[in-house]
Amino acid sequence: MSSINVTRSILPPIDKYIEYVRSIWESGQLTNNGPLVKEFELLLATEFGVKHVVLVSSGTVAIQIALKALGIEGVVLTTPFSFVATSSAIAWQGIEFDFADIDAESLCLSPDKLSEQMSPDVGAIMGTHVFGNACDIEGIEKISKKWGVPVIYDAAHTYGATYKGRSLMAYGDVSILSLHATKLFHSVEGGVLATNDESLAKKFSYMRNFGFASPEAFQGVGINGKMSEFHAAMGLSLLGNMSEVISARIELVDLYDSYFYEIEEVSRPVQSDHAISNAAYYPIILPSETAVLGVLKELECEGVFARRYFYPCLTELPYSRKSDVPIAEDISLRVLCLPLYYGLTNEEVVKIVNCVKMYFSSCLSK
Incomplete structure (x- = not known):
């Protein structure tokens, strides 16, 4: 009796993937913001209806970079009903976090509970679109404007989901997508930072690459969070289907x-x-x-x-x-x-x- 698992990763036609891999041999560039990564970023930005998409090595790294780029101080108020990375990525950055309860129907962060928890100590709000189901976007945006704090959406599950005719990746100051192999759409390993803020996008770009502004100059602190050409090839191979x-x-x-x-x-x-x-x-x-x-x-x-x-x-x-x-x-x-x-x-x-x-x-x- 063959088992039925909770999920199964999709794979593209192998010939299609090999076609992209062949282009890696032709370019000789395996990583460091290669042509396939750039192509993948442009296609996703168009699909999501955002000005900037920056690809990184995982959704967790994407959260960490977003927090760093936004310069978050104080407490991140987030949801207790999410994957562990939502909280652990915050803690890994040495940032405090606290929870507001969820809505019993949508299972997403409740604006009413969020409002009760808000204080001058809160430096950011992080909501999760749970199982790809949209948060109360207007309710959260109203609170963020009132308190003057940014909104990061852990949109790990949201590829292909929309709200009011727009991709869920188009909302918030930053939205994070996971491209892990277990997700509906994937690049084996990978993550997406999506934003309409050009200055944030520039920070994302140098932060994922050790802080390099050029081969001999540094813009600021960074990590190794790049996506390789092979991972981009997988994502590109799957996009059309x-x-x-x-x-x-x-x-x-x-x-x-x-x-x-x-x-x-x-x-x-x-x-x-x-x-x-x-x-x-x-x-x-x-x-x-x-x-x-x-x-x-x-x-x-x-x-x-x-x-x-x-x-x-x-x-x-x-x-x-x-x-x-x-x-x-x-x-x-x-x-x-x-x-x-x-x-x-x-x-x-x-x-x-x-x-x-x-x-x-x-x-x-x-």
Whole structure:
């Protein structure tokens, strides 16, 4: 019995990738802002509708560079319901962070809770578009303007997702995209910084390359956060097929929804108004942690491997402040991401749904 994992990386036709790799042999440039990286940046900037895209080695490095370039002082107020890198990247920079609770429906940072936490000590707001679902962008922007602090969006999951007809990457002072292999669209490893601020984009460019302004001069402090030509080649190879990939994933989401609609024990995050999903993940919310563990066991017996994502709540990190975020703590115990990837079959979706049904049927019979 072959296993069904929570995700599976897509790969381009190998001939297409080799064509880009051949161009690397022809140019002789393997890294250091080569022609493929530059091409990839221009194409993504056009797609996202932003003035500047800077490619780096990972989404985590992108967050670190954004924080450094913005010169953040004080506390970063962020969400406790996100991947660990959202918080660890802040801590790694030696910057304090604190949490505001999430909205119980969208699972994104709540502007109401955010507003309650704001103070003169807050130097920036970092929201996560959870599972590619848009934050309350207007609500967060209103707070950022009132307090005069920048907004960084951890938009790691958002490739192909839109809000009011624009890419989610077009919002905030800076938006961060992950291009890790597990993401819907990837370059094996990589990250994106997107901004309309030219001065920030220049900082991103030298900060990713040790601070070099020219071969013999330094603009400022930097790290080695560059993307190689081979990683750019993978991203470029996949770009042309993404509308087909996203459409197929949306069909799978619709299929899941058609079955789960009748199971009262299963609920789903609510899509933000004016947002169009990219079907990055398929999260379900169950009545209790006991139910999550039971469904996981039922699935694993059939060779299906779901994921508790995001779990644990980031308040549980040893370097986190113990914040009052009951909604995030509750959701993190009850959320489960089911398999969703390009190539997952309708029959496999039915098998997964039947496992969930089986668990709740067995509970009723006890």
